[in-house]
Amino acid sequence: MFSGSYTSKLDGKNRFILPAKLRTQMIRAYDHERPHLVMTIGFFNPCLVLMSEEQWEKLGQVEGLDLLNPVVTDSFRLMSMVAFMDLDEVGRVTIPDYLKKMAGLGEQVTLLGCRSYIELWDPAKAEENLRDLQGKASDVMRRLREELTSRKTLGAELHGER
Numbered sequence: 001m002f003s004g005s006y007t008s009k010l011d012g013k014n015r016f017i018l019p020a021k022l023r024t025q026m027i028r029a030y031d032h033e034r035p036h037l038v039m040t041i042g043f044f045n046p047c048l049v050l051m052s053e054e055q056w057e058k059l060g061q062v063e064g065l066d067l068l069n070p071v072v073t074d075s076f077r078l079m080s081m082v083a084f085m086d087l088d089e090v091g092r093v094t095i096p097d098y099l100k101k102m103a104g105l106g107e108q109v110t111l112l113g114c115r116s117y118i119e120l121w122d123p124a125k126a127e128e129n130l131r132d133l134q135g136k137a138s139d140v141m142r143r144l145r146e147e148l149t150s151r152k153t154l155g156a157e158l159h160g161e162r
Contacts, residue, residue, distance in 0.1 A: 001029060002113030005130075007123060009108050014100055015092040016109055022118060023091050029116075030054070039095065039120075040082040041102055046125055048103045050093065051117035053084070095120070 002025050008016040018026070026035060030052050038056040040049050060079065065072045083096045095105065103120065110126035112119040121129070133140065 001025065001115050002118050003115070004113045005126075006111045007108055008111060010095070010105070014095045014097065015088075016095070018087060018091050018093055019111065020091075022111060022113060023087070025113065026052075026087075035087070037085050037087070037093065038082055039085065039093070039099060041078065041099065042119060043078065045119070045129065046104060046122075048095065048099055048105070048120040049117050050120060055116055056082070 002022060004019075004021055006019040006022065008019065010016050036053040038051055038053055040056075041047075042049050067073065081099070081102070083099060085094060087093060095109075104122050104125070105120065106122060108123050110121045110123045112121065112126065119126075
């Protein structure tokens with residue numbers, strides 16, 4: 001599980017060193033010294049997302065969706081903007097040029113540990129986003145509680161409990 005906020009500088013080849021704390025969390029979470037990773041665009045924010053291949057596969061489990069529905073096919077196209085990679089021997093990750101441009105990244109990135117994945121942001125955008133979230137924290141937590149309660153209730157109903 002990833003947590004924390006870190007800033008890292010990109011080198012001339014668009015590589016950054018994954019901070020030691022995140023590297024340790026990654027090794028623990030994925031049980032591998034140099035796990036296979038996936039980088040893609042943020043689905044709801046102007047950032048990039050870094051996760052394990054295993055986590056990516058879970059996102060792709062969408063059997064039974066209507067391929068004639070434009071929302072479904074649009075989401076598949078969004079999921080095509082992906083790069084597969086491994087940490088190199090010194091713990092660096094390379095950001096492909098096209099993903100770097102799409103996320104509006106410069107010479108530095110802010111890395112946010114978001115439980116099962118890591119977000120990569122332009123530092124100014126990350127600060128703005130976090131400041132905005134801070135102002136909405138009570139509403140976000142209330143909605144999360146409602147979502148979790150709803151899931152718990154639905155799960156109980158599906159299993160004949162109540």
